[in-house]
Amino acid sequence: MAAGESTIRNIAVVGQETSGKTTLIEALLHHKKLINRLGAIAEGNTVCDFEPEEKEQRKSMFPAVVNLSHGGLDFTLVDSPGSLDFLGQTLPVLRAVECAVCCIDCASSVKITSRRVWKAMDAVGLPRVIAVTRQDAENCDFERVVKDIQETFGPRALPLYYPNGAAAAFTKVWSVLKPADDAPPHVKEARETLVEAIVEADDAVLERYFEDGGVSDEDLARVFAKAVREMKVIPVFVVSALAGVGLAELLDGLAELAPPPNALGRTARKGEEEIPLDAVSGLVGQVFKVWADDFLGRLSYIRIFAGEMATNGSFTNMRTGETDKYGNVLVVQGKETKSIDRAGAGRIIAVGRVEDMMAGDTVADAGAGVVMPVTRSPTPLVSLAVRPKARGDEQRLTGGVRELACEDPCFVWHFEAQTKELVISGLSDFHINTMLKRMKRRRKVELETKPPRIPYLETVTKAVKYVEYTHKKQTGGAGQFARVFIDLEPRPRGSGYEYLDKIFGGVIDLSFRPSVDKGVRDKMAEGVLAGYPVVDCAVALVDGKTHPVDSKDIAFQIAGREAFKKAFAMANPVLLEPLVKLEVTVPQQYMGTIMGDMNGRRGRILNTGNEGNLAVITAQVPLAEIQNYSADLKSITGGEGTFEIEHDRYEVVPAHLQQQIVERSKADHKEKEEE
Ligand SMILES: Nc1nc2c(ncn2[C@@H]2O[C@H](COP(=O)(O)OP(=O)(O)OP(=O)(O)O)[C@@H](O)[C@H]2O)c(=O)[nH]1
Ligand SMILES: [Mg+2]
Incomplete structure (x- = not known):
């Protein structure tokens, strides 16, 4: 050394x-x-x-x-x-x-x-x-x-x-x-191959080796460490x-x-610039594990790259911009921790009770503005909708889910507006269930889970013109009146909604025309066919009628809503389903089975290739068909397969499946109303 x-x-x-x-x-x-x-x-x-x-x-x-x-x-x-x-x-x-x-x-x-x-x-x-x-x-x-x-x-x-x-x-x-004198021949023979591979890492030593046919123990040890550091x-x-x-x-x-802490020439990013870590004067550390300990509260494990950390210090989390105080600097031994006064560059330590930290976060002196690179986590592939068994436990559930998400970059959650469910996602059923068990143990909350609903969308495929709806209410109190005529037509996929006011003259008062738009938007968000949001269509308000006393905002909203509902039903409505790009990596012998299985899932093979003795199959598949893929792939390959998915596009659901989805959604709706 x-x-x-x-x-x-x-x-x-x-x-x-x-x-x-x-x-x-x-x-x-x-x-x-x-x-x-x-x-x-x-x-x-x-x-x-x-x-x-x-x-x-x-x-x-x-x-x-x-x-x-x-x-x-x-x-x-x-x-x-x-x-x-x-x-x-x-x-x-x-x-x-x-x-x-x-x-x-x-x-x-x-x-x-x-x-x-x-x-x-x-x-x-x-x-x-x-x-x-x-x-x-x-x-x-x-x-x-x-x-x-x-x-x-x-x-x-x-x-x-x-x-x-x-x-x-x-x-x-x-x-x-x-090699010992009594070492078997294959060991002695292996020496030459190894030494030659090592000396190749240093030109001067390599030259001497081939000239003299030898290398000193000192040179060999030095070049060996270099060869390992350079992965030769x-x-x-x-x-x-x-x-x-x-x-x-x-x-x-x-x-x-094993190389010492500064041997890899690591850099941090400051704005657009890459700067070597030894050019940074203050603290730079990176969190690699966050763990909620039953006694110590939350512990963040940090690798210090530059500067030092001392008891009762503070740092800024570069992801959140928050400056946090920490108490003791802890040396970790399995479950045990011991406080130390300070720790310098190169050390791995932990600090307690710092909120909102995640693996990958850079911590640095306030104003330092440096960020360490992070590895992108694998995409969570398996999802479940969760809700607490007992009413009133919702907050405990969201608190618990948040805590798990801090502990594991591959455990993510979101509230799905399209389906109104709290959806958690992870890398496999086993992963999600383990994390939920953890929450149950710590937060004492009983959960109900079910596969999440697929986030379908609704749209129309045909233009319809001059669809009329009259809203009239004349019983009790002030009356309501609004008549509207609308055109509805499909728009290209992904282009969203457009509202056109095509009223000439004053058949509908200028102030009520946005009310029609609002009514339409509300109905679109609720969905018409099966309760999923409507997308990619244009609505034009083309004609109508106003009543001098009874016409008001709410009346035109209702008329807009109902006219849209009616027009939508006439315009060949369809469901759109999310398709994903799926990349499966398996040993070669499973390639045929995987491809056959894809066909059974309405998948389209996009590409096949090799990575060493592994086969890589890329396909486009409806999300609805791969909800259990993690478990299925495991059983096809005996655990020797991996896969990744990413969202690709939305496409129209085949008619026979659309019918089933609509019926299922009606049944769900009824069940919810009865609850
Ligand atoms: N015979 C034998 N069994 C071993 C040895 N080392 C580990 N095992 C057994 O192998 C099994 C797995 O050991 P672990 O140490 O949990 O392996 P691991 O790599 O940490 O596994 P994961 O944490 O799941 O990735 C256990 O049943 C061990 O007892 C060994 O040197 N000899
Ligand atoms: Mg282990």
């Missing part, structure tokens, strides 16, 4: 689900004697999986932070969920660290979830190493896993260690760089957390290879 260089090493532990990330961290803490007993996932007593939902499901759902010292360095390890359901939690972690250990368990080899997080690490340029885990388990085959890793991630992934055996016979690792080599370690094998070598390797 160069003099004056930071001793901090921030390292994320990432990779596919059940690859043993949480257990590996547990084993590392145990190896360093920071815990007396090795916690187990099955017993729900690990340092990192401490939330009740994590214990119940036996999987990580939120990032967790631990600190340990090794080789004179201060490691901060961040455990991350492997499941794609919680990808929104893992992505912000990748921006808080300088290195990742990507875990791939030797029994299942490379799964799609590891590929997904790998892509995300590529996008942020995060140096990484691979740990092949669970080498003590049955069915492990290190050579095959390395082959799969190289096929998927390229030949720069090279073993730095080999196991001495599989399953119960795995008792130690063979070093490739410093991705060393592969092999471990067993349960048997405690390979742990010391992994820690030593990370101490040598």
